[in-house]
Amino acid sequence: MSVSAALHARLTAPIHDRPLRTRRSEDVHSAVSFIGADPAVVELLKMARRVADTSATVLITGESGTGKELVAQIIREESASRAEPFVAVNCGAIPESLQESEFFGHVRGAFTGAVERKVGKLERADGGTIFLDEISEMSKSLQAALLRTLQSGEYSPVGSSETRFCNVRVIAAANRDLVEMVEAGEFRRDLYYRLNIIRLDVPALRERKSDIPLLCDHFLQTLGAKYGNPGLSLSRRTLDTLLAYDYPGNVRELENALRRAVILCGDRVIEPEHLPADMTSDEARNELIEELGDFQAAKANAVEKFERAYITAVLQRCGGIISRAASYSGLSERNFHEKLKRYEINARSFRAAAAARK
Numbered sequence: 323m324s325v326s327a328a329l330h331a332r333l334t335a336p337i338h339d340r341p342l343r344t345r346r347s348e349d350v351h352s353a354v355s356f357i358g359a360d361p362a363v364v365e366l367l368k369m370a371r372r373v374a375d376t377s378a379t380v381l382i383t384g385e386s387g388t389g390k391e392l393v394a395q396i397i398r399e400e401s402a403s404r405a406e407p408f409v410a411v412n413c414g415a416i417p418e419s420l421q422e423s424e425f426f427g428h429v430r431g432a433f434t435g436a437v438e439r440k441v442g443k444l445e446r447a448d449g450g451t452i453f454l455d456e457i458s459e460m461s462k463s464l465q466a467a468l469l470r471t472l473q474s475g476e477y478s479p480v481g482s483s484e485t486r487f488c489n490v491r492v493i494a495a496a497n498r499d500l501v502e503m504v505e506a507g508e509f510r511r512d513l514y515y516r517l518n519i520i521r522l523d524v525p526a527l528r529e530r531k532s533d534i535p536l537l538c539d540h541f542l543q544t545l546g547a548k549y550g551n552p553g554l555s556l557s558r559r560t561l562d563t564l565l566a567y568d569y570p571g572n573v574r575e576l577e578n579a580l581r582r583a584v585i586l587c588g589d590r591v592i593e594p595e596h597l598p599a600d601m602t603s604d605e606a607r608n609e610l611i612e613e614l615g616d617f618q619a620a621k622a623n624a625v626e627k628f629e630r631a632y633i634t635a636v637l638q639r640c641g642g643i644i645s646r647a648a649s650y651s652g653l654s655e656r657n658f659h660e661k662l663k664r665y666e667i668n669a670r671s672f673r674a675a676a677a678a679r680k
């Protein structure tokens with residue numbers, strides 16, 4: 323059985339008959355699992371586990387939706403501070419002017435509107451892990467202050483000259499190229515070096531397509547249970563469509579496509595019609611590209627398809643009589659014969675079919 327056929331057989335079997343083929347982080351009490359068996363993923367998880375029990379700062383890079391936050395959670399779950407807080411801060415979602423007070427907190431009266439003392443995310447994460455998502459969007463002044471905290475554990479709430487200490491493990495994530503940003507003067511070089519000591523790159527889904535069936539398996543189980551539609555499977559065409567697609571939105575896009583399919587699928591089998599239109603049109607385009615080749619080859623291919631269909635249709639109409647079919651199509655009999663030979667079309671079978679109809 324080919325790999326694709328084997329995967330298909332597994333995916334189309336009822337879910338309860340199948341072994342759970344997902345690869346989870348080995349820690350049994352881990353609540354999160356990063357699904358994947360691609361060598362790059364196996365290596366990534368190995369690295370994540372190795373660094374989990376240190377206090378080292380980790381930088382996780384990868385395109386949007388590849389699972390960077392999931393990797394951060396795995397590091398936390400496998401570290402000694404798994405019972406301590408995990409505080410996520412999305413730097414891209416906080417206006418620059420508010421970032422420092424969100425991060426370090428502020429004292430009463432620190433600025434207009436600061437009517438109460440505010441506890442910052444760093445203080446909330448004390449003893450545990452802070453996850454700095456989209457660190458590329460961090461303001462320049464917070465970048466400078468963060469560097470100080472990373473080096474000495476010191477920080478000051480906004481509006482205060484008091485120095486405080488925190489014991490927080492920092493995990494940062496970026497989906498923009500920080501090196502480019504450093505070169506453009508948009509990101510502090512010293513902070514980049516400080517963050518880049520341990521770097522984990524999460525590969526794009528299109529670079530590890532062999533993980534798609536495993537991920538589908540996982541999402542059909544979790545989403546099927548969530549939306550009260552268990553026991554779903556994928557048709558062969560659906561799996562082929564999912565394998566052909568490029569996933570600019572990575573695993574998140576696959577997850578959302580399957581969420582939609584689980585909700586829309588009334589029967590047991592998910593068909594391509596249940597997938598978002600841009601996924602299926604991609605499949606059609608890929609098929610076309612595979613078929614096309616260069617212009618001359620593509621043209622020859624299209625001409626051949628047309629000629630075969632035309633000759634067949636005209637023979638049918640003319641009851642398999644070659645002289646009549648040639649005259650009908652405006653071709654010489656010799657030319658018509660040549661085409662029959664090239665396409666291995668037997669005119670006699672059309673005559674027999676016509677006689678049977680009479």
Ligand SMILES: Nc1ncnc2c1ncn2[C@@H]1O[C@H](COP(=O)(O)OP(=O)(O)OP(=O)(O)O)[C@@H](O)[C@H]1O
Pocket residue numbers: 355356357358384385386387388389390391392393455495497540573574577
């Ligand atoms: N390997 C995986 N196994 C299981 N689920 C995954 C995997 N990778 C990603 N996901 C799921 O895909 C979604 C997106 O993952 P996540 O939020 O970690 O991506 P991200 O890289 O942080 O994205 P962004 O850059 O947009 O913040 C989540 O629902 C996550 O659970």
Ligand SMILES: [Mg+2]
Pocket residue numbers: 390391455495
């Ligand atoms: Mg994220």
